[in-house]
Amino acid sequence: MEIGLEHYLILSGVLFALGAAGVVLRRSALVILMSIELMLNAVNLTLIAASRYHGTLAGHSMAILVMAVAAAEAAVGLAIIISVFRSRKTINVNRLALLRG
Amino acid sequence: MTEAVLFWILAVLAVIGGIGVIASRRAMYSAMSLVWTLFCLASLYVLLRAHLLAALQVLVYAGAIMMLFVFVVMLLSMTDEEKGKARASGYGIAGSLAAGTILVGVAFAVAGQPSPEGPLAVGTVRAVALELYTEHVLAFQVTAVLLLAAIIGATVVAIRRI
Numbered sequence: 001m002e003i004g005l006e007h008y009l010i011l012s013g014v015l016f017a018l019g020a021a022g023v024v025l026r027r028s029a030l031v032i033l034m035s036i037e038l039m040l041n042a043v044n045l046t047l048i049a050a051s052r053y054h055g056t057l058a059g060h061s062m063a064i065l066v067m068a069v070a071a072a073e074a075a076v077g078l079a080i081i082i083s084v085f086r087s088r089k090t091i092n093v094n095r096l097a098l099l100r101g
Numbered sequence: 102m103t104e105a106v107l108f109w110i111l112a113v114l115a116v117i118g119g120i121g122v123i124a125s126r127r128a129m130y131s132a133m134s135l136v137w138t139l140f141c142l143a144s145l146y147v148l149l150r151a152h153l154l155a156a157l158q159v160l161v162y163a164g165a166i167m168m169l170f171v172f173v174v175m176l177l178s179m180t181d182e183e184k185g186k187a188r189a190s191g192y193g194i195a196g197s198l199a200a201g202t203i204l205v206g207v208a209f210a211v212a213g214q215p216s217p218e219g220p221l222a223v224g225t226v227r228a229v230a231l232e233l234y235t236e237h238v239l240a241f242q243v244t245a246v247l248l249l250a251a252i253i254g255a256t257v258v259a260i261r262r263i
Contacts, residue, residue, distance in 0.1 A: 004216030013207030022123035055219020072251030
């Protein structure tokens with residue numbers, strides 16, 4: 001059986017759905033950030049698969065930029081988590097519902 | 102044929118890793134499952150002839166970003182309620198609904214579409230660099246500014262009171 005673009009799109013959709021479910025389901029801010037990374041990777045897979053089957057390299061450069069954005073997001077997100085943990089002693093998002101200092 | 106077998110094996114392994122990310126009780130197990138998924142995706146990139154992206158995936162994602170995550174997981178001592186069950190059942194229904202909607206949407210969009218067949222583009226360093234530094238040079242430079250902002254932001258947020 002020949003593997004086509006649709007197979008990669010379905011796989012990427014499954015990974016993206018898993019990431020979205022993790023963002024909604026989990027309470028730890030750290031695991032929520034990891035789920036977001038999973039979703040970004042699903043998008044990268046879509047870009048590269050589309051690139052492969054359309055015979056262009058535009059998706060590859062786009063995927064590199066997505067990786068850079070993911071690195072920036074992880075750095076700032078983890079800094080915020082550490083800062084919140086220092087002041088509130090928890091990273092349970094249910095207990096971080098108040099934005100007051 | 103070999104490609105199809107490899108695709109199915111790697112796809113199943115990647116999905117198992119993804120389930121591990123959201124189902125593990127400990128944050129460290131989640132991080133390790135994510136590393137597993139990232140390696141599976143890197144292998145899929147090789148199948149897609151994206152050799153540079155496969156190397157970058159292992160170096161940047163599994164090497165740099167996940168190392169950050171693992172350090173933070175070990176720095177923070179999490180309470181039991183954060184390790185344990187998922188949120189209240191309402192969230193469970195909402196999460197399953199969201200995931201199901203995304204899946205059904207993707208399936209509908211993909212179903213019945215013929216797979217396009219372009220010329221084979223191999224993502225070597227030279228080819229990707231030519232594309233990145235000519236067609237997308239503006240986005241590249243904007244990303245450089247974003248990284249600078251991220252460095253300054255992360256330092257300012259994480260630093261103790263000056």
